[in-house]
Amino acid sequence: MNSKLEFDSEFCNVRYIENENVVFLTWKKFAHLNNYRTPTLFVLDLxxxxxxxxxxxxxxxxxxxxKExxxxxxxELLPNMSKTDCEYVIFIMPETENLEDEMDMWTKEFGKYFAVVKVNSYEQAISKIHNRIIVNVKYAIKPGKRDEFLEKVIENGIMEASRAEPGNYKYEYYKPVDSEDILFLMEMWVSNKAQATHGKTEHYRRLQSLKKEYVINVTIEKYSASTIE
Known part of the structure; x- marks a missing residue:
């Protein structure tokens, strides 16, 4: 049955689930050309x-x-999806090496625009949408060096690379109005695993090098939070 809220074919099913505000795509088997593009464009419309x-x-x-x-x-598809206000793209998939390799290119590409999560079930997917890991970092910067430190962070591509990680939801620096030598960083991640993976990246290592040069002290608060709908 195909309607304004559901598309169904031998290759897949797409439907809008109102109570979760989710567009749910289930692949039944391999699809190519119009059998692939028509339902994914239907996803975009939803x-x-x-x-x-x-x-x-x-x-x-x-x-x-x-490849085509x-x-x-x-x-075409992902850049247009990025123009919507969708925040999460979640993949339900088994933990098999072959499928992981196939999916990596997609999760990395989706990660340029959305927070991306891999789960084992639809129930886990919904749970991930409503729960986030928040990390608040307070930097005490050497006197007069805050702006220079932040410029180096930007020049080294650290903010851009961190935001592009599939598991990142937010990565923002803030300057308090009552201090010239304090800088705050707010991070949001889709899971503890995503946040831990961030700590193993090359751009994270570049940040550590900059901190040795510019930062006197770091205070970190980490907690999980449920979104309020």
Whole structure:
């Protein structure tokens, strides 16, 4: 059955789930060209139609890896999805090495625009949407060096690279109005694993080098939070 809220074919099913405000795509088998593009464009239309809806993909039966469609997805589909107010893209998938390799290119590309999570079930997907890891960092900077430190962070691509990590939801620096030598960083991650992975990246190591040069002291607060709808 195909309607304004649901698309169904032998290859996949797409439907809008109102109580969760989720666009849910289930792949039934490999699809190519119009069999792949028509339902994913239907996903795009639903994301546009329903404000703040999120995208959940059941990829347990595989996922698109045809080069022609992948190129179309990267150059056409995802940039247009990024213009919606979707925040999360969540993949339901088994932990198998073959599918992990196939999915990595997609999660990395989606991660340029959205917070990306891999889970084992739809229930886990919904839980992830409503729970985030928050890290608040307070930097005490050497006197008169705060702006220079922040400029170096930007020049080294640390903010851009951190925001592009698939598991990142937010990465923002803030200057308090009552101090010239304090800098705050607020991070939001989709899971503890995503935040831990961040600590193993090359851009994180670049940040540590800058901190040795510019920072006197660091205070970190980390906690989990549920979103309020």
């Amino acid at each position: 994301l546009k139609q329903f404000p703040h809806s999120n995208f959940v993909v059941d990829a347990r039966n595989g996922f698109e890896d045809d 469609d992948v190129d179309w997805g990267f150059s």
